[in-house]
Amino acid sequence: MISAFSTTKLKEPEMSSLPNRVDIAFEQFVQALPEDYEAMAYEFRAFVRGRKITSPLQLLQVVMLYCGVDLSLRGTAGRVTLLQEQITDTAVHKRLKACGPWPGCLTKLAEGAEGL
Numbered sequence: 365m366i367s368a369f370s371t372t373k374l375k376e377p378e379m380s381s382l383p384n385r386v387d388i389a390f391e392q393f394v395q396a397l398p399e400d401y402e403a404m405a406y407e408f409r410a411f412v413r414g415r416k417i418t419s420p421l422q423l424l425q426v427v428m429l430y431c432g433v434d435l436s437l438r439g440t441a442g443r444v445t446l447l448q449e450q451i452t453d454t455a456v457h458k459r460l461k462a463c464g465p466w467p468g469c470l471t472k473l474a475e476g477a478e479g480l
Contacts, residue, residue, distance in 0.1 A: 390428055394421070396474040410466035416451045417444070417459055427467045430460060 398404075405411040405420035417423050430440045437453035444451045 386433055389432075390425060393428070393474060394424070397470055398473050401470055401473075404469065405466055408464055408466035408469070410463040412462075416449045416455060418448075422448070423459060423463070424467070424470070426456060426459060427463060430456070431467070 401424070402411075402420040405423065411417075411420045411423050417426060426440060426444060429435050429443055430437065435443065437456050441451050441453040441456045444456070
Protein backbone atom coordinates (compact mmCIF):
# COMPACT_ATOMS: atom_id res chain seq x y z
CA MET A 365 0.00 0.00 0.00
CA ILE A 366 1.30 3.47 -0.81
CA SER A 367 1.54 5.70 2.19
CA ALA A 368 3.21 9.04 2.10
CA PHE A 369 3.72 9.04 5.82
CA SER A 370 6.43 7.01 7.46
CA THR A 371 5.06 4.51 9.96
CA THR A 372 8.25 4.46 12.02
CA LYS A 373 6.94 7.23 14.27
CA LEU A 374 3.40 5.85 14.35
CA LYS A 375 1.75 6.23 17.73
CA GLU A 376 -0.80 3.54 18.44
CA PRO A 377 -4.27 5.12 18.55
CA GLU A 378 -7.19 3.56 20.39
CA MET A 379 -9.27 3.62 17.22
CA SER A 380 -8.34 4.58 13.69
CA SER A 381 -10.16 7.74 12.69
CA LEU A 382 -10.06 6.82 9.01
CA PRO A 383 -11.17 3.52 7.53
CA ASN A 384 -8.75 1.39 5.55
CA ARG A 385 -10.76 2.03 2.38
CA VAL A 386 -9.51 5.64 2.42
CA ASP A 387 -5.94 4.37 2.15
CA ILE A 388 -6.95 2.06 -0.69
CA ALA A 389 -8.74 4.89 -2.52
CA PHE A 390 -5.67 7.11 -2.12
CA GLU A 391 -3.44 4.36 -3.51
CA GLN A 392 -5.71 3.96 -6.53
CA PHE A 393 -5.74 7.72 -7.07
CA VAL A 394 -1.94 7.90 -6.97
CA GLN A 395 -1.67 5.04 -9.47
CA ALA A 396 -3.94 6.96 -11.85
CA LEU A 397 -1.74 10.08 -11.69
CA PRO A 398 0.81 10.88 -14.37
CA GLU A 399 4.37 9.84 -13.55
CA ASP A 400 5.49 13.46 -13.35
CA TYR A 401 3.02 14.55 -10.67
CA GLU A 402 5.89 15.31 -8.27
CA ALA A 403 7.60 17.52 -10.87
CA MET A 404 4.26 19.26 -11.41
CA ALA A 405 4.13 20.05 -7.67
CA TYR A 406 7.41 21.94 -8.01
CA GLU A 407 6.32 23.54 -11.30
CA PHE A 408 3.07 24.84 -9.76
CA ARG A 409 5.06 25.85 -6.65
CA ALA A 410 2.70 23.78 -4.54
CA PHE A 411 5.75 22.12 -2.99
CA VAL A 412 8.92 24.13 -2.65
CA ARG A 413 10.89 22.40 0.10
CA GLY A 414 10.29 19.73 2.66
CA ARG A 415 9.98 20.48 6.34
CA LYS A 416 7.07 18.97 8.25
CA ILE A 417 5.57 17.72 4.98
CA THR A 418 8.59 16.17 3.32
CA SER A 419 7.41 15.24 -0.17
CA PRO A 420 4.82 16.08 -2.82
CA LEU A 421 3.17 12.72 -2.09
CA GLN A 422 2.67 13.70 1.55
CA LEU A 423 1.31 17.07 0.46
CA LEU A 424 -1.12 15.32 -1.85
CA GLN A 425 -2.25 13.09 1.00
CA VAL A 426 -2.87 16.17 3.16
CA VAL A 427 -4.93 17.70 0.35
CA MET A 428 -6.94 14.50 0.05
CA LEU A 429 -7.51 14.28 3.81
CA TYR A 430 -8.84 17.82 3.88
CA CYS A 431 -10.77 17.85 0.59
CA GLY A 432 -11.49 14.21 -0.16
CA VAL A 433 -12.21 12.82 3.30
CA ASP A 434 -13.55 16.19 4.44
CA LEU A 435 -11.59 16.44 7.66
CA SER A 436 -11.35 19.84 9.30
CA LEU A 437 -8.03 21.68 9.32
CA ARG A 438 -7.54 20.60 12.91
CA GLY A 439 -8.49 17.01 12.07
CA THR A 440 -6.08 16.96 9.15
CA ALA A 441 -3.31 18.38 11.34
CA GLY A 442 -4.09 15.77 13.98
CA ARG A 443 -3.88 12.95 11.46
CA VAL A 444 -0.53 14.20 10.12
CA THR A 445 0.74 14.61 13.69
CA LEU A 446 -0.36 11.08 14.52
CA LEU A 447 1.41 9.56 11.53
CA GLN A 448 4.44 11.74 10.94
CA GLU A 449 5.36 15.00 12.62
CA GLN A 450 3.61 17.54 14.77
CA ILE A 451 1.95 20.20 12.61
CA THR A 452 -0.62 22.86 13.43
CA ASP A 453 -3.88 23.54 11.66
CA THR A 454 -2.48 26.94 10.65
CA ALA A 455 0.50 25.24 9.00
CA VAL A 456 -1.85 22.85 7.16
CA HIS A 457 -3.89 25.84 5.98
CA LYS A 458 -0.76 27.54 4.62
CA ARG A 459 0.29 24.36 2.77
CA LEU A 460 -3.17 23.96 1.26
CA LYS A 461 -3.29 27.61 0.24
CA ALA A 462 0.10 27.28 -1.48
CA CYS A 463 -1.14 24.35 -3.57
CA GLY A 464 -3.09 26.61 -5.90
CA PRO A 465 -4.34 24.82 -9.01
CA TRP A 466 -2.02 21.77 -8.66
CA PRO A 467 -4.59 19.37 -7.08
CA GLY A 468 -7.27 20.32 -9.60
CA CYS A 469 -4.90 19.74 -12.49
CA LEU A 470 -3.95 16.32 -11.10
CA THR A 471 -7.59 15.38 -10.67
CA LYS A 472 -8.37 16.28 -14.29
CA LEU A 473 -5.36 14.29 -15.52
CA ALA A 474 -6.35 11.29 -13.38
CA GLU A 475 -9.93 11.41 -14.67
CA GLY A 476 -8.64 11.60 -18.23
CA ALA A 477 -6.40 8.57 -17.68
CA GLU A 478 -9.34 6.52 -16.34
CA GLY A 479 -11.41 7.36 -19.40
CA LEU A 480 -8.84 5.84 -21.79
